[in-house]
Amino acid sequence: MTSNTPTPGGLEARPPDKRPERTPAEIEADIERTRARLAGTVDAIADRVKPANVARRGVESAKAQVVDEQGNLRTERVAIIGVGLAAAFGLLVWRRSR
Numbered sequence: 001m002t003s004n005t006p007t008p009g010g011l012e013a014r015p016p017d018k019r020p021e022r023t024p025a026e027i028e029a030d031i032e033r034t035r036a037r038l039a040g041t042v043d044a045i046a047d048r049v050k051p052a053n054v055a056r057r058g059v060e061s062a063k064a065q066v067v068d069e070q071g072n073l074r075t076e077r078v079a080i081i082g083v084g085l086a087a088a089f090g091l092l093v094w095r096r097s098r
Contacts, residue, residue, distance in 0.1 A: 065077060065081075066078050066081070
């Protein structure tokens with residue numbers, strides 16, 4: 001029999017790590033580091049989904065579509081958006097008149 005025993009899901013059962021015993025202080029320090037790392041992750045996720053930040057990113061994304069890096073208007077994109085909006089408005093008016 002080998003040290004790694006195959007199991008039905010393709011996972012292998014492994015013997016426990018042969019690490020030296022840790023002191024309670026080392027375990028507590030490890031737990032505290034993990035807790036701090038998780039707190040930072042939770043804070044980053046909360047910041048990412050905060051409605052104000054989501055809205056700001058949406059505005060920045062929309063602005064990037066019609067303004068180049070120098071702040072100049074991308075007239076070809078504005079024209080395409082204008083045509084699309086006019087077509088949508090025309091379709092809406094046409095549907096309501098029927």
